[in-house]
Amino acid sequence: MTDKQRWLSVLSLLILTTCLFPQARAQQDKIAQLQPMRQIPLQIVATVNFVTDLVQQVGGNRVRVEGLMGTGVDPHLxxxxxxxxxxxxxxxxxxxxxxxxxGKMVELLERLPRAIAVSDAIPRERLIRPPGGFGGQYTYDPHVWFDVTLWKLTVTRVRDALSQIDPAGAAYYRANAAAYGRRLEQLDAFIRQQIAQVPAQQRVMITAHDAFAYFGRRYGLEVRGLQGVSTVSEAGTRDVQQLADFIVQRRIRAVFVESSVPQRALEAVVAAVRARGWNVVIGGQLFSDAAGNPGTPEGTYVGMMEHNIRTIVSGLLGRQL
Structure with a gap:
């Protein structure tokens, strides 16, 4: 191999590496470049409220976390x-x-040197990216928290960032992260146990938008959403009619509304199904892109997931648990 060929090989490898791992490397660089702070508690800002909860679980009494988006807020918009x-x-x-x-905050967040994307802890090969993608800005489905095993990986991102900026608290953050990781393992086992109550042929879940693909993949449900991954574009008449046909064909008993998405479109699906002679009900409200009210169990990540699985299983079985 000539010197020119070796140089081209090295250049090709560098280009390939940059294309494959730019975000993950950029985030690692962000953490490595964080400067230690002497002020405790640390002043932290988080976006969606289940990220706020995640940071609080790891940071404990060494952080003061303020969330920007509360209950019922759609982060896409x-x-x-x-x-x-x-x-x-x-x-x-x-x-x-x-x-x-x-969605609308991405450019701002990516420019801020102290802004850390927790999902960059997740290997890209474990993300959902169907053939053809989602279109627009979504290379990957962003709703990773619905697979508890993936969300557990984000704990290390928070732990590492807090330890970098507050070295004196590193042991404290490690202990909190380990304890919370064990709690998430228990949550994952609980969800699998609950799903096992539903006969395989009844494990079909209809929601307002396509937020539960990771949940379906991890816990063995077929998932359909009226809207796409984002809620930016509204569902049209054709979407409503196609979903209604699917529900009638599969004899599905219940559909589920979401706390952060207006339910009028899904109510239109219910009406279209009933017009076809099949009775489907709204099986309950799920937390999708936002957790519940602060101070309630559903206001935490674990609580919102426990609420969701109980609601889903009850709806699919047609009875209260």
């Missing part, structure tokens, strides 16, 4: 206010979900 921008600029550290979940 959220626009940062002037007050939000000030909070982001003043924070010691910022955590966000990533993978373009925070």
């Amino acid at each position: 959220y626009k940062a206010s002037a007050g939000d921008v000030r909070k982001l600029q003043q924070a010691h550290l910022i955590f966000y979900a990533g993978l373009h979940l925070e």
